[in-house]
Amino acid sequence: MKDLVSACPIEDVMRVLSGRWPTLLLYYLKDGTKRFSDLQRDNPSISHRMLTLELRKLEKAGIARRTMFEGYPLRVEYDLTETGLKLIPLIDALGDWWQTAAPASKKVAARSLEAV
Amino acid sequence: MKDLVSACPIEDVMRVLSGRWPTLLLYYLKDGTKRFSDLQRDNPSISHRMLTLELRKLEKAGIARRTMFEGYPLRVEYDLTETGLKLIPLIDALGDWWQTAAPASKKVAARSLEAV
DNA sequence: GCGTGGTTACAAAAACATGCGTAATTTACT
């Protein structure tokens, strides 16, 4: 039986941020409150199933907040918590690091291809 | 292995850092040069195969450097590149963020995420 | 035959996609 909360905080962080979607969603949510359908439009390649699952994960981790409005058609809004907002500059720093550091090996080619 | 370059830098970064091992290996490599067997000892729960695969990934991403010495028994050493070293404070910042921001609710979150 | 750093083939698990169903109200069509 594994440890539920690991000794290393980095392990815990990566349990939340790992994968294709979490940081991307952060990236879109930083612009402000978004509805489910907004996020779908922002990132058409995510399936609606993944979108719900990932949003729940972010919510449970205290990064995003989910607000549901009564009535039909359904309306649900998502935005970042204080904690989530603090995460943004850290994610950005990672992006910057990637772009500035060791450009040679990374920019193998200006390839178009599946842009998200 | 998938190509490391896409439209969004964050996507690229996470393609390298996602998963259980990359950041952990970073964490151990930051202490200095390590041999394959050192890393195995540092983190006994990683499988032999995963360790080689992850190390190759870090190498390919320009984060770690692999130095092989001729002769037997084989000797291979790993350490961080300049680029890799620059990544360390960013990873640390993520760890700090996790610990400082709403610590109580997160330990709960980490637990419930496992259940999912 | 042990220890080193690997590889290969195969199995298991996790991540992710696809398509259908649901709700109450509004719009559109006949």
Add this chain to the structure above:
DNA sequence: AGTAAATTACGCATGTTTTTGTAACCACGC
């Protein structure tokens, strides 16, 4: 007026694909 269809944010069942794990084997020199 009456019916059909669209809307929204999901849940569920069932794929497919990707990642990770297991185990065995290789090379070599001592």
